[in-house]
Amino acid sequence: MALAAAAAAILVTAGLAACGGSESGPTKLTFFVAIQPGGTIEETAARCTKESHGRYQVTPEFLPNDASQAREQLVRRLGAKDPSIDVIGLDVILTSEFANAGWIEPWQGKQKAAATKDVFPSVIETATFEKKLYAAPFNTNTQLLWYRKDLVKKPPATWDQMIEEAEGLKEAGTIQVQAERYEGYTVLVNALIESAGTEILSGPEAVDLEQKPTEEALAVIGKLAHSSAAPPNLSTSNEDSARLAFEAGESAFMLNYTFAFASALAEAPEINKEMGAAPFPRVNDNPAKPPLGGFNLAVSSYSAHKKEAFEAAACLSGKKSELTAVELDGLPPSHESLYSGKVVKKAYPGFAGLVKESIEAAGPRPTSPAYQDVTSAIQRTLHPPDKIDPEDTEGLYEELKSNLEAAVKREGLL
Amino acid sequence: MEASAQKAPVKVSSRTRSERKLAWMLCAPAVIAMLAVTAYPIGYAVVLSLQKIDLRFPEQTEFIGLANYGTVLSSELWWMDVFNTLLIMVVSVSIELVLGMAIALVMHRAIFARGAVRTVVLIPYGIITVVAAFAWQFAFASDSGFVNNLPLIPDEMNWFGGHLSSLAVIIMAEIWKTTPFMALLLLAGLVTIDGGLYEAAKVDGASAWQRFVRITLPLMKPAILVAVLFRTLEAFRVFDSIFIMTRGAQNTESVSILGFNQLINRLNLGLGSAVSVLIFLFVVVIAFIFVKGLGVKVEEGRPGG
Numbered sequence: 265m266a267l268a269a270a271a272a273a274i275l276v277t278a279g280l281a282a283c284g285g286s287e288s289g290p291t292k293l294t295f296f297v298a299i300q301p302g303g304t305i306e307e308t309a310a311r312c313t314k315e316s317h318g319r320y321q322v323t324p325e326f327l328p329n330d331a332s333q334a335r336e337q338l339v340r341r342l343g344a345k346d347p348s349i350d351v352i353g354l355d356v357i358l359t360s361e362f363a364n365a366g367w368i369e370p371w372q373g374k375q376k377a378a379a380t381k382d383v384f385p386s387v388i389e390t391a392t393f394e395k396k397l398y399a400a401p402f403n404t405n406t407q408l409l410w411y412r413k414d415l416v417k418k419p420p421a422t423w424d425q426m427i428e429e430a431e432g433l434k435e436a437g438t439i440q441v442q443a444e445r446y447e448g449y450t451v452l453v454n455a456l457i458e459s460a461g462t463e464i465l466s467g468p469e470a471v472d473l474e475q476k477p478t479e480e481a482l483a484v485i486g487k488l489a490h491s492s493a494a495p496p497n498l499s500t501s502n503e504d505s506a507r508l509a510f511e512a513g514e515s516a517f518m519l520n521y522t523f524a525f526a527s528a529l530a531e532a533p534e535i536n537k538e539m540g541a542a543p544f545p546r547v548n549d550n551p552a553k554p555p556l557g558g559f560n561l562a563v564s565s566y567s568a569h570k571k572e573a574f575e576a577a578a579c580l581s582g583k584k585s586e587l588t589a590v591e592l593d594g595l596p597p598s599h600e601s602l603y604s605g606k607v608v609k610k611a612y613p614g615f616a617g618l619v620k621e622s623i624e625a626a627g628p629r630p631t632s633p634a635y636q637d638v639t640s641a642i643q644r645t646l647h648p649p650d651k652i653d654p655e656d657t658e659g660l661y662e663e664l665k666s667n668l669e670a671a672v673k674r675e676g677l678l
Numbered sequence: 679m680e681a682s683a684q685k686a687p688v689k690v691s692s693r694t695r696s697e698r699k700l701a702w703m704l705c706a707p708a709v710i711a712m713l714a715v716t717a718y719p720i721g722y723a724v725v726l727s728l729q730k731i732d733l734r735f736p737e738q739t740e741f742i743g744l745a746n747y748g749t750v751l752s753s754e755l756w757w758m759d760v761f762n763t764l765l766i767m768v769v770s771v772s773i774e775l776v777l778g779m780a781i782a783l784v785m786h787r788a789i790f791a792r793g794a795v796r797t798v799v800l801i802p803y804g805i806i807t808v809v810a811a812f813a814w815q816f817a818f819a820s821d822s823g824f825v826n827n828l829p830l831i832p833d834e835m836n837w838f839g840g841h842l843s844s845l846a847v848i849i850m851a852e853i854w855k856t857t858p859f860m861a862l863l864l865l866a867g868l869v870t871i872d873g874g875l876y877e878a879a880k881v882d883g884a885s886a887w888q889r890f891v892r893i894t895l896p897l898m899k900p901a902i903l904v905a906v907l908f909r910t911l912e913a914f915r916v917f918d919s920i921f922i923m924t925r926g927a928q929n930t931e932s933v934s935i936l937g938f939n940q941l942i943n944r945l946n947l948g949l950g951s952a953v954s955v956l957i958f959l960f961v962v963v964i965a966f967i968f969v970k971g972l973g974v975k976v977e978e979g980r981p982g983g
Contacts, residue, residue, distance in 0.1 A: 339945055343733040361734055364735070365734045444927070445924075445925065496820060496839075497821065497839060499838075500836060633735070634734070636734075636943060636944055636945075648839065648927070674732065677749065677755045
């Protein structure tokens, strides 16, 4: 009995504490964000809490690292108008969907100006929907071509050259990409289509996809899939399997985010010594448009403490937080000026400039309130990669275009 | 209860009436609970399935009649997934039945350590499906799994990279997980058979095979049909293994995954509910075929029944 009473007392006090805010003491804010293994989130949340001088207290709630799974958890809560979310770590692809559904608040006036100052324009674009800013850029991300300096003299400039060179290698003659049926495959497809000189959508409901460049982009995937340069697990490969294979010395080339360098340094120092970084390869004569990832911080429309939530989001996404993120988790900052500082140069030895150029050149994924339908249509139509015949891409092109036209209108099953 | 209900129309005494009233009052909490947790969600899904409703576009909700059903039934994807689901269902239940029967016979005949044998056989069924699916996914992973190191299997085999090989792994995981359940239901039928029948058959010179086919199978028919019915209904809703192993890639999608994608991923509650209602109808039809067509009597086949 005594035990039960004690348990009840604990529950009651916990319940009261959770309400918070209206009573004395700092306002409790909940920060939903994908977990970062290096501890960036805990560190920034603690620092911002301290810097608020008792006005608010940020408690992180972790979401899975997989973009689709994190989204599933967020949309379930927001769809049900859950007031327990204050600040959201929003994957760059989700801005349009969440803003259109009325789940996140626009940034205005001084706060907007402060959140976008010194930030890469391509990154601001990912936080914008219908000309309004809906999130403060936190960190960005981009893919580089990682290659083995001991096996490859000069990094290839185009995909064709890279496939040819990999085929000619006696050992480690494979190229690691992300081609499992998940968001990472959309990232690859979009980067190739953008690099070929066209884009998937020209407006929220307008499919662009110029025929010739799109077919060139599709042919690259088909060529890789049917080549000896394709790793055996191509159709189930993701960022992590790519990194593991590269670290095991199985591949001379890898397209992957910046975390791959720090990972190899920790897991495979021998490979890391021979690890070179180069720009994302071109598809044709057009300049390459590498992938753009990252998180922006948004304030939930159902938060009971929006004023404090905006303040906290501004602090959590600020330059100091970005420096923590690059130091602890190798995540590239979204502020341009940080790239000349020593923290970034230390995290990206010898390739900080390359990361910056890659972010500036990046071709973001399409923005649409129906993005989930768009990405599902792309993945369904083009997966597995070896279904693409590099010699004859016309049929698949037509299919992709008509599936996307249905997807932007949210028609049909996906 | 049944007997009194049959007699009731003739003449209802006041005592019978008050007993019936009491019975209804005693049942009421259970009936209300069932209505709240079963009838209400099913009804709500039907209502949702008649609307164009998408949580991402809250202002665009409207009543559209049966249009969602039209979209689903005219979709190539739906029929492909129905086919996949039926394929997984038929193959896994058939193999489970054979294996389950064999295991049931072993468990029945086990002379020493009976309890231990039965417990060991049940272990896979006790493991959460998601956990089992992860275990098999890791086992068959092309880079780190142990399966590719086994003799006769190529080291470079990417099990989840092809349609048939993915399906084979999914079906195998299903079989591994639920054969014990099948065996348990069959064992329950097996123990009800009178041992004297076997003695008599032996005396008459029947071989072991004849005894199995002429005595065991006919007498176990109710138990077998109930076991197959339960497993078939469960197999038609296969979700966890596919969700973990392929997420539906390589055309391994089941109808439940399709419903999940519309509901949770796209937040298209209208289309998703239409898929759910259609799955419900499929399940009803399967149960109907078993009960009416094959004459399953669920009460008789129940363990210990």
